[in-house]
Amino acid sequence: MARQSNRSKAKSPTPDEPVTEVEETTADDEAPAADEPEIVEAVATEDDDEAGVDPAEQRAFWEDLRIDPVEIALPAGTGYTLRAYRLSTELTPTDTSDREEDDLFAARARADEDEDDDADLFTDEELAEQAEAAGREERRKARGDDEDDEDEADHDEVEEPTAEDEHEEDEDEDDEPEAEEVPVFLTHRGKLLLFRSAEGLVSFVRSGAPHDLAQVDTWTRLAERLEPANVAPLDEDSYELDLVVENLRGGHDSWDPPLIIEAGEVARDLAYALRLPSVLDMLSPGNSLDDLDEALRGVVDGGIGGFMARRRLRKIGAQTASLGWRTIIGKISAAVDWRD
Missing domain, CATH: 1.20.58 (Methane Monooxygenase Hydroxylase; Chain G, domain 1)
Structure with a gap:
């Protein structure tokens, strides 16, 4: 009530009032207002720091190089790597001689060599x-x-x-095989290089250490320009493989279609780049996990097709699906080389 009384005096001063009282009251009223601009400026500065690099500039940076940063979450942790798509005729597959007996691609190469040896017969x-x-x-x-x-x-x-x-x-x-666009990751000798921090990834890129992505045409430019702030994967390039098995165990009603569909996409890319034929086979058409993928895509599309897709999902066993994906994630995890 005292503050209200002071405001009344300030509006209607009387001749008997000392001038100093009016000045003191005015100073009290104006003090909070004087502090407000400082608070606004501090908040604006904090927002600017959080904003970081312009998303449009980030997208233009990676599109120019035709390479993308990728974030993959596995049971052992989350890491960053790089991925590109190029024609198969432009790439040399990663060296998997250490596990050649399990490599379908190497087996095919040996079969071709045997045919060449028989050419003289x-x-x-x-x-x-x-x-x-x-x-x-x-x-x-x-x-x-x-x-x-x-x-x-x-x-x-x-x-x-x-x-x-x-x-x-x-x-x-x-x-004769036709050239097709295929994935290539930051791999070396059949191992996927995953970095727990953006700084670790950038340090490796600048180090000149050997890896399979160096054969990509824009790699030199990337090594010269890459900064930790650029390592910011888009939502569609972030994969949560660590959540897939647990989600499938929850039963049909709890299945997360986008999570499992995206996991299938990156698993196929990794299986090709790392030369894991057993994973490719498990996700190939005609197998139960591919049927699961197609049914989930139908659910996402919705409509009558979505209704029929939900009926197909009911025929896929939750235990079979979770065990299959557990095997896939285990094989991918075994082919990861964690850095920093």
Whole structure:
């Protein structure tokens, strides 16, 4: 009440009031207002610090390099790495010679080498053709020049390519693998390099240490420009593999479709880049985990398809799904090299 009385005097001073009282009252009223601008400025400064680097500039930085920072959460912890997509013809796969017996890709390479070793061996048909050619040569020598010309004409007719021969050539061309866009991570000798801090990742990039991502065309520019503030993965590049098994154990009603779908996407990329054929097989079409993935995508899409997808999910056992994903995460975790 005393503050209200002072404000009344300030508005309607009387001749008997000392001037000093009016000045003191005015000073008291104006004191809080004088402090307000300082508080506002402090808050604004704090917000500016939290804002950090402009998101648009961050996106432009990574899009120019065609490389992305990735955050992966595993049971052992959360770490940062890098991922890019390039044509398969531009990349050399990571070296997995230490575990070649488990490497499907290496097994295929060995099979191709075996085929090359057998190239010097002839089939029965090829041996018969060679014997026939040798017989013709002997007959040419025994006959005159005229007969030789006739034989050569006959030989030319035989050597003309048939439709069947052309078809075989087309099949050989089709057997050559076509270039496709494939993932490549910050890996070395079959191990995924994960860094617990952005500073650790940047330090490694600048160190010049060997790794598989160095073969990417924009790597040199990245090594020159990367700063810890740039290591800020987007939501779609952050994967919580550590939560998948527990979520699946909760039963059909608690399953989190985006969580499991995103986990499947990064698991396929990692399985390809790390050359983990068993993981690729578990997530391939026709297997239960791929059926789970498709059904969850149908749920996300909604509509009638979403209703049917929920019915399909009921047919997938929660225990089977959780055990399958536990195996996948275990194999990926075993192929991780934690840094810093």
